[in-house]
Amino acid sequence: MTPDEFRKHAHELVEWMAGYMENVENYPVKSSVVPGEIFRKIPDNPPAHSEPFNSLMKDFNEIIMPGISHWQNPNFFAYFPANTSPPSILSEMLIATLGSQCMIWETSPAAAELEEKMMIWLRKMIGLPSGFEGAIQDTASTATLAALLTAREKASNFLINNEGAEHAGTLKVYCSDQTHSSVEKAVKICGIGRENLVKISVKEDFSMDPEKLKEAIINDKKRRHIPCCVVATIGTTGTTAVDPLRAIGEICRENDIWLHVDAAMAGTALILPEFQWMLDGREYIDSFVFNPHKWMFTNFDCTAYFVKDAGALIKTFEVLPEYLKTRTRGKVNDYRDWGVPLGRRFRGLKLWSVIRSYGTEGLRDKIRYHIRIAGQLSKMISKETDFEILAPVIVSLVCFRYIPAGYNEDQINALNEKLNHQLNDSGKLYLSHTVLNGKYTLRMVTAQTNVTLEHVEKAWELIKKTARSLHS
Numbered sequence: 001m002t003p004d005e006f007r008k009h010a011h012e013l014v015e016w017m018a019g020y021m022e023n024v025e026n027y028p029v030k031s032s033v034v035p036g037e038i039f040r041k042i043p044d045n046p047p048a049h050s051e052p053f054n055s056l057m058k059d060f061n062e063i064i065m066p067g068i069s070h071w072q073n074p075n076f077f078a079y080f081p082a083n084t085s086p087p088s089i090l091s092e093m094l095i096a097t098l099g100s101q102c103m104i105w106e107t108s109p110a111a112a113e114l115e116e117k118m119m120i121w122l123r124k125m126i127g128l129p130s131g132f133e134g135a136i137q138d139t140a141s142t143a144t145l146a147a148l149l150t151a152r153e154k155a156s157n158f159l160i161n162n163e164g165a166e167h168a169g170t171l172k173v174y175c176s177d178q179t180h181s182s183v184e185k186a187v188k189i190c191g192i193g194r195e196n197l198v199k200i201s202v203k204e205d206f207s208m209d210p211e212k213l214k215e216a217i218i219n220d221k222k223r224r225h226i227p228c229c230v231v232a233t234i235g236t237t238g239t240t241a242v243d244p245l246r247a248i249g250e251i252c253r254e255n256d257i258w259l260h261v262d263a264a265m266a267g268t269a270l271i272l273p274e275f276q277w278m279l280d281g282r283e284y285i286d287s288f289v290f291n292p293h294k295w296m297f298t299n300f301d302c303t304a305y306f307v308k309d310a311g312a313l314i315k316t317f318e319v320l321p322e323y324l325k326t327r328t329r330g331k332v333n334d335y336r337d338w339g340v341p342l343g344r345r346f347r348g349l350k351l352w353s354v355i356r357s358y359g360t361e362g363l364r365d366k367i368r369y370h371i372r373i374a375g376q377l378s379k380m381i382s383k384e385t386d387f388e389i390l391a392p393v394i395v396s397l398v399c400f401r402y403i404p405a406g407y408n409e410d411q412i413n414a415l416n417e418k419l420n421h422q423l424n425d426s427g428k429l430y431l432s433h434t435v436l437n438g439k440y441t442l443r444m445v446t447a448q449t450n451v452t453l454e455h456v457e458k459a460w461e462l463i464k465k466t467a468r469s470l471h472s
Contacts, residue, residue: 174231
């Protein structure tokens, strides 16, 4: 592709992108294709000769787009937000154009120093203590793995890194039974083992019960097991429950256990002074993660990972082959030593673009609005006698179900599952579900970048109408 051809197609793409953002609400929120449908439309063999870019775009529109679920549609209420925004998209274009490999300071000094400054900005915005340092990871799953690996090495005095796990003893990790599955995946990957993940029961509000945590730790110590790490959650995936950080932190401090805090989604709400209560007990935290790529309008991937002891993190991951030795080592942050990957993208540029474009007050306004919408939705649901809310509404998630008279629990569960599928198949909105105390629960997240109260009101009317038509 020549420079002139690139210019031509790039301008065409920008027009397509702008048009998509303007009209995304008109697309079916959830794709209606069946498994294998897209696969069968793609040729079995690659082309032997070059094809024009227009041909690619034709197939993109005709083959790929029908198989896309539109996360940026303001009627997307499922799972969690995966927000983007115009300034984030524009900076991603710059990142792709530069093609920088940001593994160490020497390979991209501006990327390393901008990342360092962005982590300071975020630390101040969410209210972490000044001693914390951070790096941008790809996902919260990767950050949680980094936390557990560091906790593992601290608990074993770096024995496992050096000699393997044979003589390290049985390490234990604790989390609530509402904690994200990434913790279970991380204990498998890091060699601690799924059987050594202790899931602590929760209180009525679905937050971890500190007394049950304390009992589990005492019992494990009696068996000469080694409590290694506790994972507390600010905003669980199912209900956005907030674990009592101070009570958990005091237990960790008393027993010399690493405390990792997963605030992947709800952590963005910490930029609001009125939500700083979620971080009460911050002095006990050893590592902390939240995702700007969920609720801070910075497109995937961009995870902010903070640690109190950066030295322990670096000692866990650093390997120094001859080809990576530099004259600046020790004077700068070489972020390849701050996590699993060697290769790193220039993610800090997206954060810089978003924070500067919105400003901290602009970000707070949007987050407050999303939370206010959830509160309004909660009130709308509470007014209906044949619906019920199943979990406290803390930030931008409402958990509820349809409960018509004359149905037993199994029938109500089946009815709500049918309701969920029928709503999603309509293409007019997208909900996801969880199960709370045996109850099939609909989850509605009001945090998509451009969602408005009007979108939610319209969705709620469709939910009621569809539910009652199933019942009748």
